[in-house]
Amino acid sequence: MSLDIRNLTVSIGEKPILKEFNLTVPKGEVHAIMGPNGTGKSTLAKALAGHEDYDIIGGEALLDGTNIVGMEPDEIARSGLFLAFQYPAEIPGVSIANFIRAAVQARLPEGENLVATKYYKELYAAMDQLKMDRAFTSRSVNDGFSGGEKKRCEILQMMMLKPEYAIMDETDSGLDIDALRIVAEGVNSMRGPDRGFLVITHYQRLLDYIVPDVVHVMYDGKIVKSGDKTLALELEEKGYDWVKEELAPASA
Numbered sequence: 001m002s003l004d005i006r007n008l009t010v011s012i013g014e015k016p017i018l019k020e021f022n023l024t025v026p027k028g029e030v031h032a033i034m035g036p037n038g039t040g041k042s043t044l045a046k047a048l049a050g051h052e053d054y055d056i057i058g059g060e061a062l063l064d065g066t067n068i069v070g071m072e073p074d075e076i077a078r079s080g081l082f083l084a085f086q087y088p089a090e091i092p093g094v095s096i097a098n099f100i101r102a103a104v105q106a107r108l109p110e111g112e113n114l115v116a117t118k119y120y121k122e123l124y125a126a127m128d129q130l131k132m133d134r135a136f137t138s139r140s141v142n143d144g145f146s147g148g149e150k151k152r153c154e155i156l157q158m159m160m161l162k163p164e165y166a167i168m169d170e171t172d173s174g175l176d177i178d179a180l181r182i183v184a185e186g187v188n189s190m191r192g193p194d195r196g197f198l199v200i201t202h203y204q205r206l207l208d209y210i211v212p213d214v215v216h217v218m219y220d221g222k223i224v225k226s227g228d229k230t231l232a233l234e235l236e237e238k239g240y241d242w243v244k245e246e247l248a249p250a251s252a
């Protein structure tokens with residue numbers, strides 16, 4: 001059981017961004033992707049989530065064997081893939097409680113109804129874990145939230161939806177040190193044999209808290225190097241130039 005991305009080629013307008021991209025994240029593992037700005041990390045996340053601006057012109061993305069390429073975003077979410085956005089959208093007029101409730105309901109088998117008392121009990125427990133004030137439940141999704149509050153709200157959604165696979169796009173950006181730890185604990189509490197994570201980050205520090213099984217380096221629309229968690233430390237220390245030099249030693 002895995003999220004299996006095979007030869008995925010994605011363009012924005014005429015510009016190719018992902019070029020025959022390959023990656024497998026088995027259930028039970030946490031994979032991290034690092035890489036210089038503009039190499040296509042967010043493009044990967046958004047293309048997998050079915051964002052309309054990204055044209056998938058080749059390849060497939062198999063979620064436990066089912067190809068999600070071409071599916072609508074809500075169908076992809078119902079299939080068990082969750083994306084925590086780098087820049088979460090604001091949804092004025094829709095409360096967090098109602099938004100998450102509708103999303104959780106949509107993932108239930110047809111004919112099954114969410115029991116309100118059970119839902120709120122779980123919601124409050126997750127909010128307590130993330131140290132979110134309960135007053136947030138009645139606020140509109142992300143409307144006027146600080147950067148860190150938006151990221152906590154994303155993790156709250158993930159904890160309630162319990163996806164099979166979660167992609168986190170720079171969830172650590174904008175978090176203060178305490179919030180980083182709390183968010184990481186939220187993620188760690190969800191780690192297990194039935195779930196896979198893909199964590200996109202620029203900073204090794206996040207990976208001290210969410211310890212990855214595999215670290216990948218993405219460059220120019222492809223994974224160009226993979227290793228264990230020590231690769232992140234090496235990147236932090238040496239930057240990306242040595243990886244680029246390894247790719248093109250003749251021109252270095």
Ligand SMILES: Nc1ncnc2c1ncn2[C@@H]1O[C@H](COP(=O)(O)OP(=O)(O)OP(=O)(O)O)[C@@H](O)[C@H]1O
Binds near residue numbers: 017041042044053
């Ligand atoms: N909607 C868009 N329209 C045009 N170009 C885009 C669009 N979205 C992304 N791009 C371009 O695609 C390339 C890859 O962007 P992407 O956001 O995937 O990179 P990234 O690796 O996530 O970068 P960062 O580390 O800075 O977040 C960039 O050159 C970017 O300018």
